[in-house]
Amino acid sequence: MEVSFADDHICFLRYDFRGATVHPFGMVTPDQIRDADWKAISPEIRTARGETLFVPKRRQADLERFCRRHGIVRKIRPDTWGDLLEPFLDTQFDPADERATILRLSEAGFSPEEVTGIRKCLTPLMHAYNFDAMVWEWAYLGLYDLLNAANAPIVDSGLQNALGDPKTFYGWTMKIADRHR
Known part of the structure; x- marks a missing residue:
């Protein structure tokens, strides 16, 4: 799994989960993101459509900065x-x-x-x-x-x-x- 962060989107360069909207690659913009949990065991984004997308743990700080910059709330959900x-x-x-x-x-x-x-x-x-x-x-x-x-x-x-x-x-x-x- 590989992601990159730009000012206005997150690019999934390699997303290995078949069926995902970003498989094998894709992009999400802040308006497509409902919430995120950058402190989760596997950092994650929840899209407005209810899809959970994962971000590599080593990119946790990048996800947090992206979310804060765009006003995306951190939400911890029951697992x-x-x-x-x-x-x-x-x-x-x-x-x-x-x-x-x-x-x-x-x-x-x-x-x-x-x-x-x-x-x-x-x-x-x-x-x-x-x-x-x-x-x-x-x-x-x-x-x-x-x-x-x-x-x-x-x-x-x-x-x-x-x-x-x-x-x-x-x-x-x-x-x-x-x-x-």
Whole structure:
């Protein structure tokens, strides 16, 4: 992933997530950006259309300067994907932690059946990403990790292809991420 910052736009020179509006390259202007979180684990921009675009961590300060210059607010949103992907971490949670996660998802509008369905759909992909590819993440998996799993060469392409049309899959992930406006 490569980005450059100009006075009046951010140019995505290489964006590896298929389905994104800036894949494989593209540009966003301040009027297309709803908010951003330059302090997130993976710095991100949320567009007016509800798409989350990531910026490399090493460009965090550039993103902050760009946003401040253009009056783009920093907004920290609850991490729905972090909660949905929790079972794929290389760690165990006690029942109280699991109940707290399910409660947060419920408060975000997810029924237990929807949570189960999403997790079931993503189990082969996320197991291949975190365990078979030996990422061994034990603390956090979020939207960036899901998109990486769906696109990175470290995951079997058959599992990635099983997700269906990349643009449709990407749109689905964005809708879920944007449920917490």
